Each structure stands twice: as structure tokens, then as C-alpha cells.
Amino acid sequence: MSESEPRGAWRYWDLIGIIVLSLLLDAIIVISQDSVIRKALGLAFVLFFPGYVFVTTLFPERKELDNLERLALSFGLSIVIVPLIGLALNYTPWGIRLKPILISLTIFNLIFALMAIYRRKTAIKPWIPWITLEEVKRELGWESASRFDKALTVILVVAIITSLGVLAYVVSHPKPGEAFTEFYILGPNGKAGDYPTDLKVGQNATVRIGIVNHEHRNVTYYVQIWLVNLTWDNRTNTTIIYEMYKMPGWFNVTLPPIPVNIEGNWTPEFEKNYTFSIERQGKWQLWFLLFKDRLPELPPAPPDGNYAETSARDLIIKAINGTIQSLKLNIYVHK
Structure with a gap:
């Protein structure tokens, strides 16, 4: 000092x-x-x-x-x-x-x-x-040090300054967080409940589809909706799709990225009400498939509208395996 x-x-x-x-x-x-x-x-x-x-x-x-x-x-x-x-x-x-x-x-x-x-x-x-240049020299023993010791001191000071610079750069340019997309469906009242799972033939029902972009870039999302009748074969460990129909209301939307906010209240970025009806009795699964940037090509529509025997069935298989981001709603339709 x-x-x-x-x-x-x-x-x-x-x-x-x-x-x-x-x-x-x-x-x-x-x-x-x-x-x-x-x-x-x-x-x-x-x-x-x-x-x-x-x-x-x-x-x-x-x-x-x-x-x-x-x-x-x-x-x-x-x-x-x-x-x-x-x-x-x-x-x-x-x-x-x-x-x-x-x-x-x-x-x-x-x-x-x-x-x-x-x-x-x-x-x-x-x-x-209260540090001065003379005090620093005295602390380091600069006047009595040899040339070799002075050189080592200079190298050490440069190394410290470089380390601080690298640390400052790392702190000021943090690695982006994980890129992901929130994809969800809510009931007609905007809550995670009261889903329309028991319907009559031709009865209208509504769900709310939500998407939040955390991909760190603008993304165009495509949403497909399929009505599927399938079972799981325990003997062969395979999924058997009997019926697969294209539902109306497919849509796409381009969303900017928003940061993940773990401190404040969660707010939606995009939500859309989807109203549908099912004209066939039985146990059905309503699948919502989410695609980013581009929509996969579909085979020509079959005469009866049932895609179960076409390559489109692979979309449901991939959704079940988790390869495609998707949501599913089990629905029982009766008279």
C-alpha cells in the first residue's frame, strides 16, 4: 500500500x-x-x-x-x-x-x-x-529481480489478463439453451382437463391447440390432424392400423422464437380453437402431428378416404415411436 x-x-x-x-x-x-x-x-x-x-x-x-x-x-x-x-x-x-x-x-x-x-x-x-505503480513494483520485487524473473512476471500478468478476457467473453456470449417447441392441447375451457372424450355421432367438440417456439429462430409449423383406429398386437409387438382418415382443419403458422421464462408467469404464444365431429362409431384416436419448416408429402387419397393401407400410416407409427412430435386424444363415439 x-x-x-x-x-x-x-x-x-x-x-x-x-x-x-x-x-x-x-x-x-x-x-x-x-x-x-x-x-x-x-x-x-x-x-x-x-x-x-x-x-x-x-x-x-x-x-x-x-x-x-x-x-x-x-x-x-x-x-x-x-x-x-x-x-x-x-x-x-x-x-x-x-x-x-x-x-x-x-x-x-x-x-x-x-x-x-x-x-x-x-x-x-x-x-x-490504494495501489500505486511503485507499490506494485515493491510487492513484486521488480528492482531486485533478474531479467528472467521479470520476464516470468510479465508472462504471468499477460496470462491473467488473457484469462480474464476469455472469461468475460464466455460470460457475455453464453451458449444458447436447448432448442425445443412446446406443443399442447387444452380442453374447451382452456384448461388441461374436460377433454371431449365421449361423443355422439356427428356431435361437435372443441379443443385448443397451442404452440410455443423456443427454437432460437423463426419456424413455420404445420399441424396435421388424423382420425385413427388402431390396436397393439402383443404377439408380434406391432401396431395394427385399421382405419386412418384425414380430418379437416389442417393449418400452418410461422412463429418467432421467444425465450424460456422460468421466473414470470407462463404465457401462450399461439393458440387456436379446433372444432371437429366424428361420423363413425367406435373407439378412435385423434392424432395431432406437428412438423417444422416443411410438410411431408402424402400419397394420393384412397377412394374411401382410408389411408391405413398407404405410406401415410408411417406418420402414425413414427408419432407412436416419438420420432414425430405429436399429441393424442382417445375418443369413444356412440349413437
């Missing part, structure tokens, strides 16, 4: 800075959901600030620890403190979510920063991070 120590409020510049930056990060997260400043501050907020204020509170005197020890403990204790706070939150009604963690760490930083300010004020010879 420099012999010409700072005076007045500058004696606490580091602790006041942590308080200001912690509150600034809270404001940035509220205003901007995604920014480089948020990522950079968030990294220091989690990996450095908690340990730094804690170490400064415990060891306010200059003689107790040297600079490298304080730096190492600041990072090390932060890695310990943050998971402990998360563990405590896990047993509260708020859980481990962004806002509870943000508020808890902010309170922790504020409390210990204020305690550290008090401890530094009452210390006999307080440690104050």
Missing part, C-alpha cells in the same frame, strides 16, 4: 463502490433483461463482492493479511457464501430464483460493507486498497 493513504471518504472507496455497484446491478436487472454490463457486474457480484466485504470485515488491520491473501480469500469465500445463501433460500417459500438470490446477496453485501467501513474506521492501521 502507498504511504500516502487517502483521506476522508476515499478511505472507504472500495466498500462504497461495492454498495453502489450492487444497487446498480439491481436497477440494471429490473430495466434490462440482457446486457453486457449486467453480465460483467453479475460476475463480480457473485464471485467477488461477498467474499471481499466479509474478509474486510474480519481483517481490517493491514498487518493481518497481505494483498494476495485478501484477493484469494475474496474469491474463495464468495464461492462458499453464495451457495450457502442459496441453500438457505431453498428452505424458504421464495426458493432459489433470480429475485430472491439478488435481494439476499444485495442485503449481504450492504450489511457487511457497512460493518467493514466501521471496522476500518476504528482500526489502528487499517488496510486500504
Whole structure:
């Protein structure tokens, strides 16, 4: 540390800075959901600030620890403190979510920063991070070091700066999350229940089809609807399709990607009411098949409209095997 120590409020510049930056990060997260400043501050907020204020509170005197020890403990204790706070939150009604963690760490930083300010004020010879070029040279023993030692020091400093740059790049350019599509059907009241599973011949019924795009790109979705009569043969472990009819109401829609929001309330991106009726008695399965970007070609329509003996049956087989994203509704139709 420099012999010409700072005076007045500058004696606490580091602790006041942590308080200001912690509150600034809270404001940035509220205003901007995604920014480089948020990522950079968030990294220091989690990996450095908690340990730094804690170490400064415990060891306010200059003689107790040297600079490298304080730096190492600041990072090390932060890695310990943050998971402990998360563990405590896990047993509260708020859980481990962004806002509870943000508020808890902010309170922790504020409390210990204020305690550290008090401890530094009452210390006999307080440690104050007021580093000058001369002090850095003295710490490294630059004047008395050999050329080889100086070269190693320069290489080490360059390596540290490069590592910090790589870390900053990784944090500011995170790997995209998993790409997927939400595909669902709801009952006529918009709930996951009260599905029309028992109908009379020719009776109208309605379901709601929903799609949410999390593919990180614009996607054109195609929805096919098939009425299928099938059974499972236990002897041969195969699916036997007896009847397969094309239902009216096929549609397509192009949707932009939306991020996955695990914090706020879930909201639909696209929903469409689908009204149908079945003119044949028996036990049927209404299949909703979802395709991305292009629609598979179908064979020519049979005279009776039954695709069971055509290559279109492979669509249902693939849907059963999970190769095609699909939904199924079991329906019993009677007189």
C-alpha cells in the first residue's frame, strides 16, 4: 500500500463502490433483461463482492493479511457464501430464483460493507486498497529481480489478463439453451382437463391447440390432424392400423422464437380453437402431428378416404415411436 493513504471518504472507496455497484446491478436487472454490463457486474457480484466485504470485515488491520491473501480469500469465500445463501433460500417459500438470490446477496453485501467501513474506521492501521505503480513494483520485487524473473512476471500478468478476457467473453456470449417447441392441447375451457372424450355421432367438440417456439429462430409449423383406429398386437409387438382418415382443419403458422421464462408467469404464444365431429362409431384416436419448416408429402387419397393401407400410416407409427412430435386424444363415439 502507498504511504500516502487517502483521506476522508476515499478511505472507504472500495466498500462504497461495492454498495453502489450492487444497487446498480439491481436497477440494471429490473430495466434490462440482457446486457453486457449486467453480465460483467453479475460476475463480480457473485464471485467477488461477498467474499471481499466479509474478509474486510474480519481483517481490517493491514498487518493481518497481505494483498494476495485478501484477493484469494475474496474469491474463495464468495464461492462458499453464495451457495450457502442459496441453500438457505431453498428452505424458504421464495426458493432459489433470480429475485430472491439478488435481494439476499444485495442485503449481504450492504450489511457487511457497512460493518467493514466501521471496522476500518476504528482500526489502528487499517488496510486500504490504494495501489500505486511503485507499490506494485515493491510487492513484486521488480528492482531486485533478474531479467528472467521479470520476464516470468510479465508472462504471468499477460496470462491473467488473457484469462480474464476469455472469461468475460464466455460470460457475455453464453451458449444458447436447448432448442425445443412446446406443443399442447387444452380442453374447451382452456384448461388441461374436460377433454371431449365421449361423443355422439356427428356431435361437435372443441379443443385448443397451442404452440410455443423456443427454437432460437423463426419456424413455420404445420399441424396435421388424423382420425385413427388402431390396436397393439402383443404377439408380434406391432401396431395394427385399421382405419386412418384425414380430418379437416389442417393449418400452418410461422412463429418467432421467444425465450424460456422460468421466473414470470407462463404465457401462450399461439393458440387456436379446433372444432371437429366424428361420423363413425367406435373407439378412435385423434392424432395431432406437428412438423417444422416443411410438410411431408402424402400419397394420393384412397377412394374411401382410408389411408391405413398407404405410406401415410408411417406418420402414425413414427408419432407412436416419438420420432414425430405429436399429441393424442382417445375418443369413444356412440349413437
